[in-house]
Amino acid sequence: MFRHSKAMHLLQAGVNLIYIRDFLGHVDIKTTEVYARADTETKRKAIENAYPDLIESNLPDWSRDQALLAWLSELA
Structure with missing residues (x-):
């Protein structure tokens, strides 16, 4: 789980997949x-x-449209 989280954080930070591959040892x-x-x-x-x-x-x-918000809350 730690490896997956670290890889996702690196990816979200814009780190190239090649560097993530090397970091993880793939x-x-x-x-x-x-x-x-x-x-x-x-x-x-x-x-x-x-x-x-x-x-x-x-x-x-859309936060001011009470009818839409009511309809959306009924979906949940």
């Missing part, structure tokens, strides 16, 4: 790539950085 990079597939937050950030024009900066404030 022989094959495919073993280390499991961490890259598991981290959706890093993928989201990479897409946002690659395509900044696709992300709208003026997002609506």
